[in-house]
Amino acid sequence: MSRISPLFEQLRTDKRTALIPYITAGDPTPGATVDIMHALVAGGADAIELGVPFSDPMADGPVIAAAHERALVHHVGLRHVLGMVQVFRQSNQHTPIILMGYQNPIEAMGIAVFAERAQAAGVDGVLTVDLPPEEANTAAGIYAAVQIDPIFLIAPTTHADRIRIIAKLATGFVYYVSLKGVTGAQNLDTQALAERVRAIRQDCSLPVGVGFGIRDAPTAAAVGQVADAVIIGSALVRIIAELGQGDPATLQQKVQAFMTEIRSALDRS
Amino acid sequence: MKAPMRDANTFNFAQFPDAHGRFGEFGGKYVAETLMEPIQELQDAYAHFRSDPEFVREFETDLRDYVGRPSAMYFAARMSEAYGTQIWFKREDLNHTGAHKINNAIGQALLAKRLGKTRIIAETGAGQHGVATATVAARLGLECVIYMGAEDIERQQPNVFRMKLLGATVVSVESGTRTLKDALNEAMRDWVTNVDNTFYIIGTVAGPHPYPQMVRDFQSVIGTEARAQLLEKTGRLPDAVVACVGGGSNAIGIFHAFLNDERVALYGAEAGGDGIETGRHAAPLSAGRPGVLHGMRTYLMEDDDGQIIGTHSISAGLDYPGVGPEHSWLKDLGRVTYDGITDDEAMSAFHDVMRFEGIIPALESSHAVAYAKKLASLYGKDKIILVNLSGRGDKDINTVAKLEGITL
Numbered sequence: 001m002s003r004i005s006p007l008f009e010q011l012r013t014d015k016r017t018a019l020i021p022y023i024t025a026g027d028p029t030p031g032a033t034v035d036i037m038h039a040l041v042a043g044g045a046d047a048i049e050l051g052v053p054f055s056d057p058m059a060d061g062p063v064i065a066a067a068h069e070r071a072l073v074h075h076v077g078l079r080h081v082l083g084m085v086q087v088f089r090q091s092n093q094h095t096p097i098i099l100m101g102y103q104n105p106i107e108a109m110g111i112a113v114f115a116e117r118a119q120a121a122g123v124d125g126v127l128t129v130d131l132p133p134e135e136a137n138t139a140a141g142i143y144a145a146v147q148i149d150p151i152f153l154i155a156p157t158t159h160a161d162r163i164r165i166i167a168k169l170a171t172g173f174v175y176y177v178s179l180k181g182v183t184g185a186q187n188l189d190t191q192a193l194a195e196r197v198r199a200i201r202q203d204c205s206l207p208v209g210v211g212f213g214i215r216d217a218p219t220a221a222a223v224g225q226v227a228d229a230v231i232i233g234s235a236l237v238r239i240i241a242e243l244g245q246g247d248p249a250t251l252q253q254k255v256q257a258f259m260t261e262i263r264s265a266l267d268r269s
Numbered sequence: 270m271k272a273p274m275r276d277a278n279t280f281n282f283a284q285f286p287d288a289h290g291r292f293g294e295f296g297g298k299y300v301a302e303t304l305m306e307p308i309q310e311l312q313d314a315y316a317h318f319r320s321d322p323e324f325v326r327e328f329e330t331d332l333r334d335y336v337g338r339p340s341a342m343y344f345a346a347r348m349s350e351a352y353g354t355q356i357w358f359k360r361e362d363l364n365h366t367g368a369h370k371i372n373n374a375i376g377q378a379l380l381a382k383r384l385g386k387t388r389i390i391a392e393t394g395a396g397q398h399g400v401a402t403a404t405v406a407a408r409l410g411l412e413c414v415i416y417m418g419a420e421d422i423e424r425q426q427p428n429v430f431r432m433k434l435l436g437a438t439v440v441s442v443e444s445g446t447r448t449l450k451d452a453l454n455e456a457m458r459d460w461v462t463n464v465d466n467t468f469y470i471i472g473t474v475a476g477p478h479p480y481p482q483m484v485r486d487f488q489s490v491i492g493t494e495a496r497a498q499l500l501e502k503t504g505r506l507p508d509a510v511v512a513c514v515g516g517g518s519n520a521i522g523i524f525h526a527f528l529n530d531e532r533v534a535l536y537g538a539e540a541g542g543d544g545i546e547t548g549r550h551a552a553p554l555s556a557g558r559p560g561v562l563h564g565m566r567t568y569l570m571e572d573d574d575g576q577i578i579g580t581h582s583i584s585a586g587l588d589y590p591g592v593g594p595e596h597s598w599l600k601d602l603g604r605v606t607y608d609g610i611t612d613d614e615a616m617s618a619f620h621d622v623m624r625f626e627g628i629i630p631a632l633e634s635s636h637a638v639a640y641a642k643k644l645a646s647l648y649g650k651d652k653i654i655l656v657n658l659s660g661r662g663d664k665d666i667n668t669v670a671k672l673e674g675i676t677l
């Protein structure tokens with residue numbers, strides 16, 4: 001079993017909501033990523049979503065797409081990302097890591113080779129944005145064999161019959177995309193969100209994480225009322241974009257402080 | 270690559286793609302979850318309307334009265350003399366808006382109207398598909414936004430201005446390599462965000478299912494007409510059919526009617542740029558490998574990390590690192606032969622068409638003519654090569670002038 005299900009078990013016992021930040025590996029530099037990951041955990045992150053840079057991040061908005069471009073300046077690819085996870089694991093064995101990215105880099109390595117290397121490096125889940133369940137049978141089987149959870153997206157447009165298909169393939173948790181649109185979009189309707197999450201739970205017994213459109217402590221707290229996990233991406237990546245050129249220690253402090261702020265908002269609510 | 274088995278007597282190309290949108294291992298629907306429902310809606314709508322007599326009638330009427338179909342079949346006499354074989358042009362350059370792209374834009378716009386969408390978006394490379402889309406949007410009174418790479422905007426100024434005159438908003442795409450693939454990414458982002466009121470008219474036989482099938486169906490009028498016209502004018506089928514391949518829509522359009530004619534050889538001219546061996550080209554079928562991009566599994570140009578690499582071609586319409594999935598399948602089946610034509614070869618063919626035939630061909634189409642010239646050297650006087658002249662080259666005169674050091 002990966003680290004993901006035990007984490008959600010523990011959180012349920014503790015009556016806490018998981019905080020899962022997203023960063024793009026290699027942004028602003030390959031050397032900075034592992035330190036940022038540790039800072040995220042120090043600030044209260046329960047798991048980390050680590051973006052694998054891709055030349056064509058179609059489902060990402062301008063903020064995260066720019067992070068991919070910054071990482072690609074340093075030619076950060078899947079092999080390097082697995083190396084970063086391995087280094088992170090030398091001093092952290094408990095925080096689940098979910099790789100988030102696109103299918104082509106995985107296929108270029110070979111799905112089976114990737115699964116084996118990812119498992120050896122200490123990866124817990126893989127979310128492939130452009131691999132809906134219809135295309136994911138082979139990959140999901142390969143990941144299951146090495147105890148890596150295939151994480152799937154559920155969208156506002158996803159009907160109940162598809163949620164059931166997703167529920168059959170998914171393990172670990174499901175990721176509800178709270179908005180139509182790309183990552184980094186704005187307008188979140190928490191009322192509608194609550195209804196959607198309730199509907200998802202009818203067809204899927206896995207924990208439900210919610211992402212897209214959560215940008216600060218108040219939105220995180222509101223989402224935390226209904227979700228098992230709150231996923232923060234663009235808001236965090238924006239901080240990295242602003243401070244990435246400066247002193248790495250300052251960047252780590254800021255990232256940690258941002259996590260702490262969200263964490264306490266979640267724990268208060 | 271393994272060669273899939275195919276019995277030429279029983280195999281029917283028209284039966285593909287399968288229910289999952291696959292051509293063998295190629296095609297499919299590799300998109301983010303948010304787009305799965307809209308794509309299913311589109312697939313259902315298309316499945317319904319493609320056999321709706323009213324829809325088909327409206328499409329055919331528009332092709333006749335608005336586009337000017339059937340397009341002419343022309344015997345290129347002086348070029349045939351010079352090349353030493355019989356060269357025929359399917360004159361898609363004579364269509365309204367100057368290329369084959371309008372056939373597909375009309376079909377998809379009729380679908381958009383029936384689905385009640387009020388906003389049309391599209392990506393464009395050379396600007397031909399953008400112009401075709403802006404044209405049909407104007408005609409139907411729909412809002413229109415065209416995504417175009419910043420680099421393409423620079424080299425296709427006349428088409429940018431045409432789109433604006435037609436009332437479209439042209440968005441300059443600054444991300445990635447600032448060409449067609451990035452314009453497609455941006456259009457996809459728009460579509461995910463505005464799925465409720467927006468119809469995305471993809472300009473070629475690429476993208477997630479049902480686009481490769483739908484665009485092929487709308488473009489297959491080219492080959493259906495050409496086959497009948499050539500039979501009528503020469504009493505027989507051609508020995509070879511040649512078309513340029515960017516995303517592959519004009520090529521599939523003319524090939525489709527000939528796929529089951531096993532004795533007709535089919536050739537696709539990819540953009541060879543500076544030469545396949547230099548790496549500076551846009552020829553995924555000739556020099557790429559299968560991967561996943563823009564919603565489909567297909568041949569791609571990528572590096573060892575699976576990153577899509579920058580392409581180069583003199584012609585913006587061929588400057589794309591992927592290709593429609595049906596072409597990938599036809600390549601592996603051995604039914605179509607694909608090869609790269611360099612910028613220089615295309616330029617030389619461009620001049621040939623102008624001087625022998627008094628036609629300004631698009632730089633894209635010039636790649637097909639250059640391929641025909643190569644084949645002609647292997648053929649004799651009694652052979653017939655059908656070339657798809659996919660578009661006219663007025664849009665390219667600035668590029669040509671610049672290349673030849675002339676200021677207009």
Ligand SMILES: Cc1ncc(COP(=O)(O)O)c(C=O)c1O
Nearest residue numbers: 397515516517518519586633660
């Ligand atoms: C005249 C012409 N031919 C060919 C193409 C390439 O597209 P496709 O391969 O889809 O026919 C274009 C694209 O802009 C074009 O304008």
